[in-house]
Amino acid sequence: MPTQDQIREALRAVIDPELRKDIVELEMVRSIDVHPTGVVDVMVSLTTPGCPIRSHFQTGVANAVKALDGVTGVNVSFDVLSDEEKGNLQRKLGRGGPLPSGALAQVKNVICVGSGKGGVGKSSVTANLAAALTAEGKQVGVLDADVWGYSQPRMLGLGAQRPKVNEQRRIVPPEAGDGIKVMSIGFFIEEDAAVVWRGPMLHKALQQFLEDVDWGALDYLLVDLPPGTGDVSMTLAQLLPDARFLLVTTPQPVAQKVARRSAEMATKVRLEIAGVVENMSGFVAPDGERYALFGDGGGQLLADELGVPLLGKVPLTMPLREQADAGTPLVAADPDDPAAQAVRDVAKGLIALTPVALPVMQSEPEPAGLNVIPPRPVGMSLPMA
């Protein structure tokens, strides 16, 4: 009968095709049990529950163990690495630390826009806030970190863009409106293609978006987070220890509860919370009448609880949604709409909160000789579905 150590050695033959290391080295072998009957149970930890290469591991582990003398059967089961274990894995892969110094040296403020819950308006707030900060004379970039449900290319009217690569082999972000620099996974994949990838790949993609994109000098880099408190937020927290968190919630108590969880996560990964934006804060009908569709006061309650300012209450208005669909943020299209005004207040509040954090640096020389790059960009190894 083989010993646990012998089985562990045999499992070094099972390679994670994405990370190109064996599962023992990656510490993905959770447990090995050898029964007197010769049956061996192996539990493998995956980075995500829906890991697409699960069956690869299943077969690989079964074959490796079956080949050992005395083994009569193999049961392979799976669990998922904890956030802490994922963090360790990323560090092990050399991707754990913050960005190399200088990568975002000319970016003064990074603001992550998030909420625990989906559909509360993170992306709409991000796009409009970008326009509002630009209107205040700020240089703004938008990083769409929602790799599964990216929406910034559409909301900022850059649907068909393909980023270019400059002479320094850095990716030039397409520009929207009055010079808002935008980067999104949506620029790199065919429309509506599904993005299926796991934590470490996600980490790498985000790292490339931060490191290999020529953001230039920015006052604000706004990061549109996906719903939830998962991998992306963890990754960004590791990469961007100085980022701040802008929490979007609706006035509803349930949304607020979820938002609080996401605030707790932000605090855990040491992202400072800049403030709260209450979105869908009543519906303003075209005649100006306001209806509190989702109740009242949730944003203020959350802000008070967290000890941070409520930076704005953005009502639901039809034009906000229409303009998002049309590709021009409402703030740019109709700055006097009540929702646009509210976002402009958020921008002013944010500016007041974020005095210039770093000395203004010389902007880099304009890149010359741009080439349009194919969907799979040169110099980038973004994992595609």
Ligand SMILES: Nc1ncnc2c1ncn2[C@@H]1O[C@H](COP(=O)(O)OP(=O)(O)OP(=O)(O)O)[C@@H](O)[C@H]1O
């Ligand atoms: N204040 C508003 N007035 C009108 N429509 C809004 C408002 N805020 C958001 N919407 C609409 O609600 C929908 C969801 O908004 P959005 O995509 O910004 O949310 P999200 O939090 O980014 O969602 P996800 O969690 O899926 O990323 C969109 O159709 C958007 O146009």
Ligand SMILES: [Mg+2]
């Ligand atoms: Mg979104």
